Amino acid sequence: MLRVACDLDGTLADLSAAYRRVEQRIQSDSDGVVWDAIRGIENFWTTLDPIEPGVTRRLFELSQDGR
Numbered sequence: 001m002l003r004v005a006c007d008l009d010g011t012l013a014d015l016s017a018a019y020r021r022v023e024q025r026i027q028s029d030s031d032g033v034v035w036d037a038i039r040g041i042e043n044f045w046t047t048l049d050p051i052e053p054g055v056t057r058r059l060f061e062l063s064q065d066g067r
Contacts, residue, residue, distance in 0.1 A: 006059075008045075008048070009045070009048065011051070012050060012051060012055050012056060012059065013045075013048035013049065013050060013051065014048055014049045014050065014051050015048060017049060018044070018047070018048050018049070019034065019038070022034055022037050022038055022041070025037075
């Protein structure tokens with residue numbers, strides 16, 4: 001079975017938008033403070049929005065085709 005790994009944040013998942021939301025919520029532009037807040041958010045990485053609608057579905061479909 002072919003296994004493919006890819007970095008999601010910034011490629012398939014929109015880390016920038018999620019980071020900005022946290023930044024605005026805590027009202028801080030300090031990277032360290034924002035990352036501390038992100039570390040405290042349960043399942044943060046699984047809640048990132050896709051950069052393009054349907055991109056994760058398309059990646060899955062390609063993996064099933066063996067491409």
